[in-house]
Amino acid sequence: MNRFNTYLVNGSFDQAISPIDRGFAYGDGIFRTMLMRNSLPDHWPFHYQKLVADCAAIGIVCPSAELLISDLQQLFAIDEIAVAKIVITRGEGARGYAPPAVTTPMRVVIKSPMPQYSVNHIVNGVNLHVCDIRLAHQPKLAGIKHLNRLENVMARMEWHDEHIFDGLLLDQLGNVIECTMSNVFVRFGDTLITPDLSLCGVAGITRQHILGLADVLGLSMVVSHLTLEALLKADEVVICNSLYGAFQVSQIGEVIMSKQHLAKTIRSALKL
Secondary structure, three states: OOOOOOEEEOOEOOOOOOOOEHHHHHOOEEEEEEEEEOOEEOOHHHHHHHHHHHHHHOOOOOOOHHHHHHHHHHHOOOOOEEEEEEEEEOOEOOOOOOOOOOOOOEEEEEEEEOOOOOHHHHHHOEEEEEEEEEEOOOOOOOEOOEOOOHHHHHHHOOOOOOOEEEEEEEEOOOEEEEEOOOEEEEEEOOEEEEEOOOOOOEOOHHHHHHHOOHHHHOOEEEEEOOEHHHHOOOOEEEEEEOOOEEEEEEEEOOEEOOOOOHHHHHHHHHOO
16 A cells, blocks of 8 residues: 555554454544644644543553654645544453453544535535534543544434534533534623533534633633523624634524624634
């Protein structure tokens, strides 16, 4: 195989994922998705910090930054803009949930084309579906981008309308948590609120970055529980992730949101 293949397993184009790998068998691992430019990931220190923290939370030793960068530079050409997904699992194990006392983590780096986002998303905002599925509470896994993403898969199966960009996910108590592939910010006057993720949800890198932009945006940042009813009364709703930066929300279900410009300001601050 050659460098034009779209993935590496443990730094090799020729290695395959074992059927007894615990990530394959149990979702025992974590991942992150990032934008690649000039064979380097955007905001790499944030991404690596989160890879280390998520691995530590479930007891996996994260591969070194140098090793992961080496993998990325094998896979991505210097002049391409594309998407990298890094997957780290606990490695191989015998049948049963109990992990071996000693494991060798497996790492996979996958290359995908950069999605072509519609100009309309940037100019007029995006529509959200309110998902029927509710996220379960599990504080020990809250915030972690682990490999158990069946809730997101089932939520994404709820709509086939190409005019819907993403689905809004609530928890068992009716609190807004996130979207299937995005984090959420809501503006009330001079206050920008993002949902509390202490019980469930994924804490994305772009969410973390926006929380640090209080001075730039001239807004107070608050992490808080937020009901759907409250969200629908907000001055603005913005969603974000590492690939598109931020999009204005123009419609949620049947509710039309007034046209605003916060997402454009955030994209500029993020240099996207």
